[in-house]
Amino acid sequence: MKKIALLLSAGALWAAVAPAETLINGAGATFPYPMYSKWFNEYKKIHPDIQINYQSRGSGAGIAQVTAGTIDFGASDGPMNDLQIKEFEDKHMGTTILHFPTVLGADVPTYNIPGVNVSLNFTAEALAGIFLGKITKWNDPELVKANPGVKLPSADIIVVHRADGSGTTYIWTDYLSKVSKEWETKVGRGTSVKWPVGLGGQGNEGVTGQIKQSPNSIGYVELIYALQNKMLYGKVKNPAGEFVQADLASVTAAAAGAAKAMPDDFRISITNAPGKTAYPVSSFTWLLIPAKIADPAKKKAIVDFLGWMLKDGQTMTEALSYAPLPKEVVAKETKAIAKIK
Amino acid sequence: MATATFPRARPARRASVFRRMFSADSLARAGVFLCATAILALTALLLWELWRNSALARARFGFNFLTSSNWDPVAGDFGALPYIFGTVVTSAVGLALAIPFGVGAAIFLAELAPAKLSDAMTFLIELLAAVPSVIFGLIGIFVLVPLLNRVVPGLKEAFGFLPIFSGPFYGVSLLSAGVVLSVMVAPYIISVSREVLLAVPRDMREAALALGATRWETTWHVVVPYARRGIMGSVFLALARALGETMAVTMVVGNTPQIAKSLLAPGYSIAAVIANEFAEATTDLHRSSLTELGLVLFGLTIVLNAAARLLILATGKRAGQ
Numbered sequence: 001m002k003k004i005a006l007l008l009s010a011g012a013l014w015a016a017v018a019p020a021e022t023l024i025n026g027a028g029a030t031f032p033y034p035m036y037s038k039w040f041n042e043y044k045k046i047h048p049d050i051q052i053n054y055q056s057r058g059s060g061a062g063i064a065q066v067t068a069g070t071i072d073f074g075a076s077d078g079p080m081n082d083l084q085i086k087e088f089e090d091k092h093m094g095t096t097i098l099h100f101p102t103v104l105g106a107d108v109p110t111y112n113i114p115g116v117n118v119s120l121n122f123t124a125e126a127l128a129g130i131f132l133g134k135i136t137k138w139n140d141p142e143l144v145k146a147n148p149g150v151k152l153p154s155a156d157i158i159v160v161h162r163a164d165g166s167g168t169t170y171i172w173t174d175y176l177s178k179v180s181k182e183w184e185t186k187v188g189r190g191t192s193v194k195w196p197v198g199l200g201g202q203g204n205e206g207v208t209g210q211i212k213q214s215p216n217s218i219g220y221v222e223l224i225y226a227l228q229n230k231m232l233y234g235k236v237k238n239p240a241g242e243f244v245q246a247d248l249a250s251v252t253a254a255a256a257g258a259a260k261a262m263p264d265d266f267r268i269s270i271t272n273a274p275g276k277t278a279y280p281v282s283s284f285t286w287l288l289i290p291a292k293i294a295d296p297a298k299k300k301a302i303v304d305f306l307g308w309m310l311k312d313g314q315t316m317t318e319a320l321s322y323a324p325l326p327k328e329v330v331a332k333e334t335k336a337i338a339k340i341k
Numbered sequence: 342m343a344t345a346t347f348p349r350a351r352p353a354r355r356a357s358v359f360r361r362m363f364s365a366d367s368l369a370r371a372g373v374f375l376c377a378t379a380i381l382a383l384t385a386l387l388l389w390e391l392w393r394n395s396a397l398a399r400a401r402f403g404f405n406f407l408t409s410s411n412w413d414p415v416a417g418d419f420g421a422l423p424y425i426f427g428t429v430v431t432s433a434v435g436l437a438l439a440i441p442f443g444v445g446a447a448i449f450l451a452e453l454a455p456a457k458l459s460d461a462m463t464f465l466i467e468l469l470a471a472v473p474s475v476i477f478g479l480i481g482i483f484v485l486v487p488l489l490n491r492v493v494p495g496l497k498e499a500f501g502f503l504p505i506f507s508g509p510f511y512g513v514s515l516l517s518a519g520v521v522l523s524v525m526v527a528p529y530i531i532s533v534s535r536e537v538l539l540a541v542p543r544d545m546r547e548a549a550l551a552l553g554a555t556r557w558e559t560t561w562h563v564v565v566p567y568a569r570r571g572i573m574g575s576v577f578l579a580l581a582r583a584l585g586e587t588m589a590v591t592m593v594v595g596n597t598p599q600i601a602k603s604l605l606a607p608g609y610s611i612a613a614v615i616a617n618e619f620a621e622a623t624t625d626l627h628r629s630s631l632t633e634l635g636l637v638l639f640g641l642t643i644v645l646n647a648a649a650r651l652l653i654l655a656t657g658k659r660a661g662q
Contacts, residue, residue, distance in 0.1 A: 058620030064628075084623070158511060163596030163613075165414075165621025188415035191621040199513055199607050200596025202617065209482055213490075213512055 028062020077167020163200025434519025
C-alpha cells in the first residue's frame with residue numbers, strides 16, 4: 001500500500017514537473033551530429049528544463065521536415081536554395097527561414113598509390129580532370145608538375161566517390177563547380193550527382209575501404225574522418241596559389257577570408273575562398289530556424305541556445321576536430337538572433 | 342407455472358443463438374480472416390502509397406522512366422533502366438549459384454545425413470538466415486572482395502573470351518554482389534527444400550527401392566521430382582529476398598548506374614539506390630523518382646514471380662502432372 005502511494009505521488013510529481021520541460025525537435029545533417037549531440041547534452045546540463053532532440057537523418061531530410069513543419073529546426077550542410085526557401089514561405093504564410101552557421105567542415109582528397117607515402121599536391125585542374133575522367137593516369141603531366149620529386153606510376157586512376165547522398169559530396173562538387181566550367185555544366189553541384197567516372201562507396205568508411213583495397217585509387221572524405229583515422233591525404237592548391245593542407249586552422253582561415261563578403265542571410269559557399277592560408281574545399285554547416293516561432297517557451301529556448309552555442313559552444317569544437325567559426329561571423333550571427341520573432 | 346417457465350425459455354433460446362453466433366469456431370474464423378485481410382490491405386496500402394507519392398515522376402517521365410539510362414539528380418532527369426538491370430543480374434547470379442548448392446545440401450540433409458547430424462546442421466543453416474545483411478556486406482568487403490581479387494585473374498584467363506568475364510575488375514562488381522546474395526539466400530533454399538523432401542511419403546521411396554532402384558536413383562528420379570513444387574517455392578522465397586536485398590548489395594556492387602555486359606563491372610540495384618539517396622534527396626522530383634523506383638521493384642517482383650509460376654505450370658504439364 002505504501003509503495004502504491006509512493007508511486008502515485010511520484011507520478012503526480014512527474015505530472016507537475018513534465019509540462020515545465022520544453023521539448024525541441026530537430027533533424028538533418030549527419031556531418032555535425034557529434035558536435036550537436038555534445039552541445040545539446042552540455043546545454044541540458046545547464047538548463048535541465050530544456051530537452052533538445054536531434055536526429056541525424058541527412059541534410060535533405062532536415063530541409064524537407066522543417067518545411068513540412070514536423071520539427072522545430074532543421075540542419076543542413078548546404079544552404080537552402082531560393083526555390084526551397086520560397087516553398088517554405090508558401091507553406092508558412094510568408095514566414096521565412098533563417099540560416100545560422102554553427103561549425104566548419106572540409107573535404108580532403110585521399111588516395112592509395114603503392115610506393116607513394118607522402119602528402120601529394122593537387123591543383124584544381126588536376127582534381128577536376130581526375131573526377132571528370134579526363135586525367136586517367138597517375139603520371140599525367142598536371143600531377144607530375146605539382147609533385148616534384150615524387151615518383152608517380154603510369155597506372156590507371158580509379159576514382160571512388162560517395163554513393164549515398166551526402167553533404168560531403170555537396171561540398172566536393174560545389175568546389176569542382178567553382179574551379180571547372182566543364183564540371184559545372186556537365187555535372188553540377190548536389191548531394192547526389194551523376195558521376196562521369198568511378199565507383200560508389202557507402203559513407204566515409206565505404207569510400208575509405210574501397211580506396212584501401214584498390215591500388216591507384218583516389219576519393220574524397222570528410223576532414224574529421226581523415227583526422228580521426230589518421231589517414232594520409234593530399235594538399236589542395238588555393239586561389240592564392242598555395243598548396244594547403246586541411247586542418248582546423250586552414251579551414252577557419254577559409255571562413256575568415258569569406259566572412260567579409262558574408263551576406264545577411266548567411267547563405268554563402270566558402271569553397272575556393274581567398275586568403276593565402278585558406279583551405280579551398282571548406283564549408284559551413286547550418287541550423288535552419290523558422291523566423292517566427294509560435295510557442296513562446298520554444299522560442300525562448302532556441303534563442304537562448306543559439307546565444308550559448310555562439311559563445312560557450314564554440315569553445316568545445318576543437319576537442320571534436322571541428323573548426324570553430326571566425327570571430328566576425330560569430331558577431332554577425334549574434335546580432336541576427338534578434339530576427340527570430 | 343406456465344407463465345414462469347415461458348419467460349425463462351426465451352432467454353435460454355437467446356443464449357443459444359448468442360452462443361452459436363460467437364462460438365469458438367466462428368470467432369476463430371473471423372480472427373484469421375481479419376489476419377488474412379490485414380495482409381492484403383497492407384499490400385494494397387503499400388502499393389497505393391508508392392503510386393501516390395510517385396505521381397510527380399510518373400507525370401514527368403511516363404514510360405521513359407523504365408527505358409532511360411540517365412540518372413541525374415542535379416539536372417532532374419531520372420531513368421530506372423541501369424537499376425533494373427543491376428537488380429535482375431545480381432539476383433540471377435545469386436540464384437544461379439545458390440540453387441545447385443542449396444538443393445544439393447537439402448538432398449544430403451534430408452536423404453543421406455544421419456538424423457542427428459541433419460538436425461544440427463539445419464539449425465546452423467537457419468542461424469545463417471538470421472544473420473543481419475550488413476554483416477554479409479562487411480564479410481563481402483573484407484573477405485570476399487580480396488578473395489575475388491585473387492581468383493578473378495585466373496577466371497579471366499580461362500573465360501576471358503566470354504563478354505561476361507571481360508574488362509577491368511575493381512573488386513566490387515555485379516559478380517561480387519551475386520556471390521554475396523547466393524550465400525544469403527542459400528539458407529532459405531536449403532531449409533525449405535529439406536522440409537519438403539522430408540515430407541515425401543515413405544511409400545514412394547519404398548516402391549522405388551522395391552523396383553530395384555539404387556538409393557541415388559530413388560532420390561533423383563522419385564523423391565526430388567515429387568518435391569519439385571516445394572523446392573520451387575523455396576526458390577521464390579530466395580528470389581524475393583535477393584531482389585529486395587539492400588545493404589549487402591550496396592556494399593559490394595560498386596554503386597555505378599550503368600549497363601555493362603561484363604559481370605566483372607560495377608553496377609547498382611534498385612533497393613540500394615533508394616537507401617543511398619532517399620535521405621539526402623532535396624528535390625520533390627528526386628524523392629518522387631526514388632518512390633517510383635520502389636514501385637518498379639514491386640512490379641518486378643510480381644512479374645518475376647508470375648514468370649516463375651508459369652514455368653512451374655509448364656514443366657508440371659510436361660511431366661504429366
